[in-house]
Amino acid sequence: MKGEYKIPPKSVSNLTNPKVLADRLKELVGVKFILSGKTRTDGSNARKLIEKTLGKYDLPEKCPKCEYEVVPPRGKGIPKITREFIDTYIVTTGKSYNLQVWNRIPASKTLLIKYESGKSLYCNDVRFVFVRIIPSKKVIASIIILTDDYIETKFGKFGKPTFKHQLLISSKVREKIYKSETRVLSYDDTKKLSYLITHKYKPPNLPMVQEPEFEKLYSIELLNEMVAKKLIGQKLYFGATKNRGQALERLVLNLLGYETNKKSLLYGAFPDIRNQLLEVKVQDSPTVDLGKFSPEVEEIVIEENNLTTFDVRYLIALTNEKTGIIEGIILAPGEKLGDAFSYVSDKSYKCQRAIPMNYFEKYAGLSIFNPD
Structure with missing residues (x-):
């Protein structure tokens, strides 16, 4: 036995x-x-x-x-x-x-x-x-x-x-996304957030670093159409992951209609685009560094409306390691990441x-x- x-x-x-x-x-x-x-x-x-x-x-x-x-x-x-x-x-x-x-x-x-x-x-x-x-x-x-x-x-x-929190996205999952019609894997917003989002686009009137305007948050469905699908095929600056992350963030902000400047891109808070409760990540290796916060553990992010790491939306660009071209996108609330992927640590x-x-x-x- x-x-x-x-x-x-x-x-x-x-x-x-x-x-x-x-x-x-x-x-x-x-x-x-x-x-x-x-x-x-x-x-x-x-x-x-x-x-x-x-x-x-x-x-x-x-x-x-x-x-x-x-x-x-x-x-x-x-x-x-x-x-x-x-x-x-x-x-x-x-x-x-x-x-x-x-x-x-x-x-x-x-x-x-x-x-x-x-x-x-x-x-x-x-x-x-x-x-x-x-x-x-x-x-x-x-x-x-x-x-x-x-x-x-x-x-x-x-x-x-x-x-150090990390998310493992296997090559098998990546291939499945690449072979899909849209090359985008997306999930619906959390039930809690579903009452605070809009499916209609209006240009943002606050900077990306400001607290979210509830009922003006773009839904994942809208983010998919406005951002995710348009990112496929785009090329990110070829350099350190941090630089590529900032390049991706700039692309996302431009597609959403936010004004961008170097200061806002170096804001460094969680989530990256706080006004849209959106965290932006680049993956060109098996793991994605999640930083200090991880949706593996539910933590309060915005006390108003009791929003947590489960509600934060994650946009993960799957890029070609050699060319820097975005070949697929994952767009999901934090609570869904553990369903499709695995959380790992750099040490026991x-x-x-x-x-x-x-x-x-x-x-x-x-x-x-x-x-x-």
Whole structure:
């Protein structure tokens, strides 16, 4: 069975119900478990024990290799027991347990496994299996299976890691865009923003750095017609990415009817064209640098109307690395970027959440899922 657990299920619906998982794992409660004192060794042993126990039952049907794609580079952030989308954790002693989640942001809609059928597995689909061990008795006291939504509701949000945000747009996705009729991949504005936009063009009467004028924001549909389609075939200044980004921003501003000057182009705020809640990016390599703000994590951008990174519109120009010619465009609200692409980091990171130890103590002798 070794290696079988690394293969994802054939579909999201094939995952075993977590209550059933808890029932299957209850035989481990009271089982002897001797800690070695080495975190990785103990973690590996606990995971193997979980795998062995689940292996007694029918696992979800595995997915043929040609029908899915592991989105994060080198599989970073994918749960160890991929077949059941489970990560396991050992809980021992102390007043508080510090849950650490590596290389993914829990409770986020970040894509992890993409299926050819369309449905996919995201960060918020991962199930957390906590193996509570009492060192003095050398036994497993309980098994608790939790979802990240439950953890955040019960104990608070996970800490946000500090790292350089990047968006991975695969060559496969780029080719699909290039072969489409318009060479533009666009999504509708968020529901929240849909009440604040217009589908009719009127020349802007405020500078691009000013706060948005609600009900005068150009819809993505309008931006598509006025900007995205007209950018295809345009050539950007061939130089550093920052310079090409400014060249793209200038093109977009001109197409929208804004006055441009060097000072406004060096404004450096988020989003780039704040008056239109529009962030402009150039992609000529597999990743796009997102900077300080990323729609992977929802954060308030404009307090009025409670607009967040999910509502910000992203215009990403897919350029030819050699010629600088724009060959495709992605135009989407932040909340949709994780559906089609993957967020990555330039280095490993972790998200943390403290859970009081008395929470685990309450469920001694049980194997349970998301208890009340």
